[in-house]
Amino acid sequence: MASSPTAPGSSPGAEPLALLLSSTGWALLNSIDPSEAGNDSAALALNLRLRKEGHPVELVTAVVQQTRLRARARAKFGPFADSMVFTPAGLEQATRLNLAALHAQRFTRAGVKKVADLGCGIGADSLALASAELDVTAVEMDETTAAAATLNLMPWPNARVVNADATAFDLTGFDGVWLDPARRTTSTSGTSRLFDPEAFSPPLSFVEALADRGLAVGVKMGPGIPHEAVPAQCEAQWVSVNGDVTEAAFWFGPLARPGVRRAALVIGPDGATELTSAVDHDPDAALRGEVPVGPAEGYLYEPDGAVIRAGLVADLLATVDGHLLDPHIAYFCAAVHTPTPLARAYRVLQVRPYNVKSLRAWVKTEKIGVLDIKKRGLDVTPEELRKILLAGTGKSSKKKATLVLTRIGEQRFAIEVEPVD
Incomplete structure (x- = not known):
């Protein structure tokens, strides 16, 4: 059984969690389906109902807040969320x-046997490691979050x-280490994202x-x-789930795969597909003419975000015999449609210069009522432009209709396309 966390002192959120862990609070929390607090109005109705039933205000507040977190957590944990406890920050950073x-x-x-999960948060990765029958020690500095992890494990x-x-x-005694460094900072005005890896807690240099030391580290x-922040001695894998790029994981020592320096793992409704490269990302390859560039014709491909983040667009277009539209832009085209789960494909219908007045005339003439707008390389807000055009x-x-707005050289274009199923 997971041990009780050491308690060096109280932290924010400790009191509501303590209320939930009382026999009354735990029974009340688990009697409620998280969908009863799935949105603001539902949460308010639940709050009022529990108060009318005579439950203490402080307990009602704690139960409703935790029920809301469970409702949000279903996206990451499925039905397991209904029996877990969360903190807002812990849920936000928790791994799916x-x-x-x-x-x-x-x-x-x-072949790792004993893993330390350093900065375990609410325990999502420790849960998976333990389920894989590894010996896991989850380490968390925040007292409230550690208490949540204890309950979840x-x-x-x-x-x-x-x-x-x-x-x-x-x-x-440990042969493996997993880390999920805190990448946000908290101030009186709220939380903000950190971008410098040395500002993470713990910093990337600590991981290296x-x-x-010879440990298996992820x-x-x-x-x-x-890419310039990726350590030289690791494999870097970017991952997307249903189009949402969720993480970049660095793997060191025996956890890194031989011959893989960069990877894009794309997980969708039909399974997972991966694209890998054995070399570092070279952002200037297209500028040197080492990646083909050509016109907007045939089929236009929008690579998955993980492919773009991993710098593997050139590798992907080579699999469909494609060419970039511009050395700086991630869109590429090919004469023939080759299905790939690593990119969304569109049939090119018409290419016209980007001009709002002419686009409005086109929308009116064609009697278009629903317009999807995608863009790269243009300082345009699709939502605002859609309002203007419609x-x-x-x-x-x-x-x-679907428009792809992009820059090709010094010129801006609006490419009318049709999604390919």
Whole structure:
């Protein structure tokens, strides 16, 4: 059973969690379906109902807040969320359960037996590691978050939680380490995202030092981390789930796959597809003419965000015999449509210069009532442009159209396309 966290002192959120962990609070929380607090109005109605039933105000507030977190957590944890507890920050950074399972597979395939999850948050990755029958110690400095992790890991006897500073934890006897550094800072005005890897908690240099000790190390980073910040001795894998780029994971030592330096893992309704490269990202390859560039014709491809983040657009277009429209833009075209789960494909119908007046005339003439706008390389807000183009066209028309706005060289273009199923 997961151990109780050490308690160096109270932290924000400790009191509401303590209320929930009383026998009355726990019974009340688990009697409510999270969908009863799925939005603001539902949460308000639930709050009023529980107060009318005579429950203390403080307990009602804690129960409604936790029920709302459980409702939000279903997107990451599915039905498991209904029996877990969360903190707002912990849920925001928590790994989706399916990705946590993939993380755990790295350790099991490498033959790792004992893992320290440093900065475990509410315990999502520790849960997956424990489920993979690894011996897991989850380390979390925030007392309230550590308490939440303790409760979430209670079903696994091979997991324990330690309320301590991850950077000071003794790793003697461990052969694997997983980290999910805090990438946000809190101030009186709220929380804000950090972009410097050395400002993370713990910093990336700490992660590299662990890898230099010969440990099997994996670390979850934000997907926007620049390529120049990727350590030289690791495999970097960007991951998207249903079109949402969720993370970049760095894998060191035995967790890194031979011959893989960069990877884009795209997970969708039909499964997972991966594109890999053995070399570092070269952003100037297209500028040197090493990547083909050509006109907007045939079929236009919009690569998945993980492919773009991983710098693998040139590798992907080579698989469909395609060419870039511009060396600086991620869109590419090909004469023949080749289905790929790594990109969304569109049939090119017409290419015209980007001009708002002419586009309004086109919308009116074609009686377009539904307009999807995509863009890269143009300082345009699709939502605002859509309002302008559809103004005065009437709301009865259901005719749909798709525009791709992009820059090719010094010129701006509006490309009318048709999605390919």
